[in-house]
Amino acid sequence: MNVPTFIRATGVVLGLACVTSPAMARGDETPPDSICTVLGTAARYVGTTVTVRGVATSEGKVTTLADAQCKSGVALSIDEGNSHKRDVSSFRRVISGKNARADATVFGRFKSTGDATAPYVIDVYSVRDVVEVPADGT
Template sequence: MYTKSIFRASAFALLMALAAGPAAARSADETPPDTLCTVIGTAARYLGTTVTVRGVASSAGKVTLLSDAECKGSVSLTLDDGGTRKRDIASFKRAVASNGAQATATVSGRFRSTDDAKSPYAIDVYSVRDVVNVQ
């Protein structure tokens, strides 16, 4: 009788640990986004590092920009053609493909400087999540 109670308690604890594992792993992977204004405002601190930012993405021709209305800042997004194998990036590209299309998104990638005076910074995109089309 005593061993039956220990077995039930152990089985319950194991079941709870297995159920909580994916939730704990998911929250550890999802870094809260920095504001684009913070990253641009202190760009020297972020150059060459991986950033996760949220903003409004739009395309004009072959250029995709991520912007923030609060500071009127923007960065270009480099969406590698080899990255189209990744579903999140391919879906994001379709969401902002046409001129005038906009979507809010959380973008993760390497922050770097460019030689372009209009858009002095860019993000080489590794992943995109939470894409919502803007009407």
């Protein structure tokens, strides 16, 4: 194999690697669990990192991620360090308006609070696939 052919073949291989790597990375993502599943078997998830999808709302300083199928929700806690991340700050802006809601996938640590009213919380590390939900729910 001569040098120009080798360089051309190397370029093709590198080009294919660049094109397929984002697709391969997306294939490794864990599909989100439902909030119903996580809360239904909460003891199994306490202290672990979860990826859940639901509808987020914010009332005052309390942000909740809920699922209408089981009519359950879990509080979201966003610490100061993670609140400056682009995805998290964008998420907070979307749900900060009055009656604002957003369908979102949340990634974070699932913890027990010891509070009977809100027994669990997710410490949010990142948020993706945020879609604003109109106030009328359509």
